[in-house]
Amino acid sequence: MKLSQATTMLDAAHDEARRRGVRVCISILDAQAWPMAFIRMDGAPLGVIDVANRKARTAVLFQMDSADFARIGHPAGEAYMLEHTNGGLTSFGGGVVLRAADGGMLGGIGVSGASTQDDIDIARIAAATLVA
Template sequence: MKLASATLMLSAARVEAERLGVIVCVSVVDAAGYPVAFLRMDGLALGCIDVCIKKARTAALFHMDSADFARVACPGGGAYSLELTNGGLTSFGGGLAVRDRNGVVVGGIGVSGASTEDDIAIGLVGLAALS
């Protein structure tokens, strides 16, 4: 994940959050789950920071969106409590895997602060900025 790509995603996500009238933070991580770029809008509830980072890490480390991860890591799922591994993950929507042109996961983007649906929508706009 290159810094230029990460900042492009942050910028697009911020514009979408402003359009929706919500306050969020956005984290972009590399394929190993390490931070590349981060954005926090003014007035954000500070607990959202850790959540958005964990959403991005979850997507990158497990090569799936955090909403899909939730179906695996929930009670009754095939890997209940998996979110307790890898230094802490999250099992709800707003984390999206970032793939290169060949479909290889190169990182993740995580959004937190709005509804789960808005977090996902904002993340998708961030991803679309790479196309």
């Protein structure tokens, strides 16, 4: 994944967040979980900086959206407490795996600061720019 693709995603996520009237942080990591690009919108709570990063990290490290990860790390799931590995992961929605048109994993995006459903929607809209 190139920086130009990451900044296109940042812009798409930022635009969508403004349209919904929410204030989020957006974090984009490459396929090995290294930071590529990040922005914090004016007025986003400080605590969601870390949450956005962890959502993206969760998506990359386990190659699944953080909403799916939540199910296996739940007390009734197959891998209870899995979110405590890898320095602390995030087991709720807003982290989305980034894939190329051919399905290959390119990285992960994490959005945090709005409702979980808004965070997920914004992340998916941004991720879709990779295959547009």
